[in-house]
Amino acid sequence: MVRPHEARWSSGDPKAVVDAFEDLPGFVWIFEGPELRVVAANPAVRAAVGNRSGLIGEPFRQAVPELAGQHIFELLDQALQGVRSHGYEQRVLTDRDGDGRLTEAFYTFDMAPWRNPDGSVRGVIVQAVDATPVVAARRAAEAAAATAERRYRQAAGLILELQRSLLPDVLPVLPRVQVAAHYLVAGNDLVAGGDWFDVVPLPDGRLALTVGDVVGHGAQAAAAMGQLRTVTRQAFQSDGSLPHVLSVLNAFAAQATTTRAATTCVAVLDPTTGALEVASHAHPPPLVIDAAGDSRYLPLAPAGPLGTGAGPAPVHTFRLAGGDVLLLYTDGLIERPRQSLHDSPGALATAAAAARRDVLDEDTTLPDRLPDRICTLVTERLALAGGGFGDDTTLLAAHLLPEPVAPLHLTLPADPTALRPMRQHLRDWLNRIGGREQDVSDLIHAAGEAATNAIDHAYGSGTSGAFTMRARLDEQGVVHLTCTDQGQWRPPVHDPGGRGRGLTMIRGLVDRVEVRHTEAGTTVSMRHHVGRATDVTTVATAQAAGPHKQPIVVDEFALAVIETPMGRTLRVQGPVDLATGPRLRAAIMQASRGGSLPITIDLTAVTHLTSTGVQILHEVTRTITELHVTASRHSPAHGVLQLTGLRHLLADSPGSGTQTH
CATH class of the missing domain: 3.60.40.10 (PPM-type phosphatase domain)
Structure with a gap:
């Protein structure tokens, strides 16, 4: 005998389904209607956003407003239109504690339309897995994998280095x-x-x-x-x-x-x-x-x-x-x-x-x-x-x-115990201005040598003294570092060829150094350009490290010549790029018979007009007696033509028409 609930529930006993839903280790969101109201969310996903009160039944945009600008709402809207999407280790920032500070986590997710029996879209179902531990483990492994990094650079590094x-x-x-x-x-x-x-x-x-x-x-x-x-x-x-x-x-x-x-x-x-x-x-x-x-x-x-x-x-x-x-x-x-x-x-x-x-x-x-x-x-x-x-x-x-970044000014006792706090203060300042690790290391090392000279040579035995360390950053990106004392540098009692080694090291660490002795004391002035490394990498590398594993859409390229009462039209479809540009150039010249006939180029169906296409259009305007271009106002090509100095070719623009070169 078939019990009533068995006729309605093909997935099994309703209580078991609900119990399992509550215990799922993964995250499940279920949204309904155009407002994406939360109709179900298992405990794991509720904890991920901070167990907010009133979550069930609330529109998702109101329930988790901090997701605005992170492209989550846009993907949900696509799912409402019937388009399924996936994210791979996507960084998501949420306010778990309700204090306005966003917590970072990484998720691999699947957003699918939730359909009615008639096929219409009822809402969206989101399944997600917290990939944060995986991302952290991979990053730790990558940091330690020096050998793998060298192998990668052998394969891909030549182009990147160029x-x-x-x-x-x-x-x-x-x-x-x-x-x-x-x-x-x-x-x-x-x-x-x-x-x-x-x-x-x-x-x-x-x-x-x-x-x-x-x-x-x-x-x-x-x-x-x-x-x-x-x-x-x-x-x-x-x-x-x-x-x-x-x-x-x-x-x-x-x-x-x-x-x-x-x-x-x-x-x-x-x-x-x-x-x-x-x-x-x-x-x-x-x-x-x-x-x-x-x-x-x-x-x-x-x-x-x-x-x-x-x-x-x-x-x-x-x-x-x-x-x-x-x-x-x-x-x-x-x-x-x-x-x-x-x-x-x-x-x-x-x-x-x-x-x-x-x-x-x-x-x-x-x-x-x-x-x-x-x-x-x-x-x-x-x-x-x-x-x-x-x-x-x-x-x-x-x-x-x-x-602007404030200069650093330190006055410390001429004692070896002052070197450690001096280095820490200088390191904090250099990190605050944004110097790269090598520059920070070089300047701290040079400052330490200058301070050591002041401690060793400026004051006599049993005499207390101090030294002053100043650092400032100028508008050319140069750090000016000075170490000043108020004593007189004493010649060493015994010099087995080691005198001046500290200054030699300073000269090797910074761009320029000058030592000035006066009756008031000694000043060591150092100058060093500091910089911040640029980030040059490949899309493939960035995608492998991030959430976007989706393939790039490549449309089919096609050309057709149409004879109309108004003349000859070349219709272009798909992407105009490095691969298809030569075909477009040849088709334009053939359709215009080497530039002797007027021609209209219809770019309405062009999905991607790159700079290759722009260059081709600039070239053919010098050859073809009469050239017109058509493109719908909201097409990609229309925007490119306006942006790149070719707006005059559009049939709907002022001054369009015969082009004489």
């Missing part, structure tokens, strides 16, 4: 601005790319920040990138004015096909006043995140790509407030297949604002410095949102500090 050699290996450490940069080399083939960035302190105390993108990948693109970066740096150092730098760049880019049609955004910041000058050649505008976490894109009027005959880019003036973070980036960060450039900036702004607002526990693995943390979280979350990055990606962040 890329690193063409980019700044360190960024300056400055008293009023903290900077950070992340560079991701796209593709599984480990092919060097054409993105570049640079940060250049100028002699007058201002700071130049640049990002740019050369068409293509490979050795030629990498070489062109290196040339443009070098020319930009030299132009800044020779003159410093933004119009001069842009003029030099334009002239240089026009000399070779490898540099022609590159894009760039250049900014000059005065850290003292916050005054900011920005100009763009066909490059996306900078994003500013203020201290409250609000974001805004700087309104720019970009000129055409470099070296294409476009006029000089107009220089726009803005003002940053203390606490503002300026983000410069390349289009690889925001371009997505089948996604309009009108939508992509919103995703970047949301992710950056959330990263700016997050208040983290002390035990987080994220960097302490705000610009480093923003770079880490933004690249992680946007990679998750788009299934990785299909192009090289650069993100450069500059944080204008509310107050």
Whole structure:
């Protein structure tokens, strides 16, 4: 005989199912309706968010509001539309204790539509596993696996080292601005790319920040990138004015096909006043995140790509407030297949604002410095949102500090017991300014030698004395370190050839040292450039270490020539990139009979218009007598054309029509 509950429950006894649900070691959320109301959550998942009262029945966005900007709500909305998604070791920050400080954990999860019997979507079911112990164990193993690291570098390191050699290996450490940069080399083939960035302190105390993108990948693109970066740096150092730098760049880019049609955004910041000058050649505008976490894109009027005959880019003036973070980036960060450039900036702004607002526990693995943390979280979350990055990606962040880093001033007794606290105070100060480990070690070692000389030589036996250690950071990223005593250095009683060894060591540790003896005492002055290492890695490496294991979508490329009463139209479908660009160029020339016939290129169905396609369009406008381009207003191609100085080709734009060259 079949009992009634057996007819309704194919999964077994209802009580057993409920008991098992309560004891599941994994996490299970069940949401219902468009508001994603929590209808079920097992104890494990409730504990993960802090056992909040009133959780069941509440819309998820209200129940766990701190997830805004972490791309969790967006994935749930996709599941409501019937799209299943997965996350692999995704970093999630939640307020478990209710005090506003976010606790870090890593989860592997599956978000699936919850369907009604008729197939309609009723809600979302989320299954998750806490991967935090696995992530911690793997990181510990990776830190200890020096042999495995060497093997990896043998396989992949050559390309990365080439890329690193063409980019700044360190960024300056400055008293009023903290900077950070992340560079991701796209593709599984480990092919060097054409993105570049640079940060250049100028002699007058201002700071130049640049990002740019050369068409293509490979050795030629990498070489062109290196040339443009070098020319930009030299132009800044020779003159410093933004119009001069842009003029030099334009002239240089026009000399070779490898540099022609590159894009760039250049900014000059005065850290003292916050005054900011920005100009763009066909490059996306900078994003500013203020201290409250609000974001805004700087309104720019970009000129055409470099070296294409476009006029000089107009220089726009803005003002940053203390606490503002300026983000410069390349289009690889925001371009997505089948996604309009009108939508992509919103995703970047949301992710950056959330990263700016997050208040983290002390035990987080994220960097302490705000610009480093923003770079880490933004690249992680946007990679998750788009299934990785299909192009090289650069993100450069500059944080204008509310107050400059204060100098260090220590006066300690001329006694060996003072060396340990001196080193600790100096280490704390150097870590506070953001010096890399090697610089910190060198300066602490040099300071210790100088202090030791003061202790050994300045005062006579049985005479008390003191020494003063001062450290300051100047606007060029140089630490000025001085050790001063008020005694007279005594010659050693016995000198078996060891005198001066401490000074010799100091000279080997710092860039410059000077010893000055006077009747008032002795001063050892040291100068040393400090820097912070840049983060240059591959998308594949970043994905292996993070949550985004989703494959990059590759659409099918197709071309079709349509004869209409208005003339001949070439319809393009799919991605226009390095692989498909030659086919597009050949099809354009064939359809226009070498440029003698008018032609319309329909880019509405193009899912990805890269800089390769932009360069092709710039080239064919010089050959074809009459060229028009069509693209729906919200298509990816439309946004790219407006951004890269090709808006005039659009059939719906003022001045479109016959192009004569």
